[in-house]
Amino acid sequence: MEGFIHSSSIMMHFSKLPDPRKARNQLDSLHDIISTSILAMLCGQDDYMGFSLWTQMNLDWLQSVNICKYGAPSHDTYERFFAFLNPHSFRTCFMQWTQSIAQAFGGDSIAIDGKTLCGSGNKTIDPIHMVSAFASEQSLVLGHLKCSGKGKELETIQSLLTILNIKGVFVTIDAAGCHKIVVEQICSQGGDYVIALKGNQGHLHAEAHNFFEQAQNVIPEEASCDYWRSEKCTRGRSEIREVWATEKLDWLPQRQIWKKLHSLICVKVQKKSQERNSCEIRYFISSLPANTERLAKEVRNHWSIENKLHWQLDVNFREDLSRVRKGNGAENLSIARRATLNLLQKDKTSKVSLRKRRFIASCRKDYLLDLVNAKEILHA
Structure with missing residues (x-):
């Protein structure tokens, strides 16, 4: 890869991609297609036609920095490229890029959850379901894998x-992910866990429910509980x-079969408004000590994957509205969205929403270059 993008951390990692096209079909280089896709997505474009139109509208500037010297790729070119690109590669x-930037930012909490790409399926094709790992404190996607469907996430979580x-x-x-083999894997890799309990672990869930139902009727000390x-x-x-x-x-029959099981947790949330009142009670198992203030933070951090990842993908990137289904296109575009989201989240100087950051990037080339860590080309 050449030009200013070569100095960008993200493009240095994507430069290792094998080009899926035959040599005779490579008028537009892999460098041109990947760089313009990410730049266009940073500027608010979410589909192949948008990538092509953005590239056409910014062609003079792109060519001044050694991108698209033969002209803008057509939307068909983007479609074919992403349809044939190996999603594993x-x-x-x-993931190599995200883990390198995550190490620079630090952080000690990772949330894992799945999301279905609703528009990627139809009557004959099941929609794609992606399981993502999200660094809660940094608001960065560390990695994600496609699984065979919602409700079939266990093997994907392990992978x-x-x-x-x-x-x-x-x-x-x-x-x-509430399964003994997942707990064992987390512990064997040197991690700790906080995992939600539901009916899929019937006896353990029932034991937790019975214990905390009684604990809430006495003072926490009498029930041997920490309380927050x-x-x-x-x-x-x-x-x-x-x-x-x-x-x-000591009273829990299952304590020996769950590796490093250190605490049982109950979280009760009561919400009141003029429209309605609600009360939700959830149970968790953890390898952490029974420090409720810290555990409350970890439980809340988990839901950041819904607010800062899944919600952003649906509202700002319109992921559920995407009708891309050809070849590997849907999965590859989901990877590009998460890469773009990471670039936007990594910007700690802007206090505006991600939607407005994308608008600023579409108006100001210096800010766009800042996002991909390549502003130095303005002075090259």
Whole structure:
């Protein structure tokens, strides 16, 4: 790869991609297609036609920095390229880049959860379901894998953990990952866990329910529980969050079969507003001590994957509205979206929303170059 993009960390990693096209079909280089796709997506374009139009509108500037010297690729070129590109190779480059920047930022909490790309399926094709690992404190996607469908995430979670460095890290997973083999894998890789309990672990869930139902009727000390409570009121809505946790598990029959099981946790959330009131109680297992304030933070950090990743992909990148289904296109575009989201989240100088950051990038080339860490070409 050549030009200013060569100095960009993300493009240095993507330069290792094998080109899926035959040599005679390579008028537009891999460098041109990948760099313009990411730049166009940073500027608010979410599909092949948008990539091509953005490249046409910015062709003079792109050619001044040694990109697209033969003209803008057509939308068909983008479509064919992403349809044939090997998603495993694309994902590997992405994960090498994200883990390199994650090390620079630090952080000690990873949330794992799945999301279905609703528009990637139809009557004859099942939609793609992606399982992502999200660094909660840094708001960065560390990696993701496609699984065979919603409700079939267990093997994918195991595979994703295998390719992540989780030593000294707290891993949070919803009930889809509540399995002994997942717990054993996290511990064997040097991590700790906070995992949600639901009916898929019937006896353990029932034991937790029975214990905390009684614990809530006495003072925490009498139930051998640590206790934490917070209350927030904003705009006519109130939320009371209570957390109980216990390390006294001698009574629990399953304590020996769950590796490093250190505490059981109950989280009760009561919400009140003019429209409605609600109360939700959830149970968790953890290898962490029964420090409820810290455990409450880890549980809340897990839901950042919904707010800072899944919501952003659907609202700002319109992922669920995408109708790309040809070849590997849907999976590869999902990787590109997550790479772009990481670039936007990595910018700690802007205090505006991601939608507005994309708008600024479309208007200001210096800010666009800052996002890909390549501003130095302005002075080259």
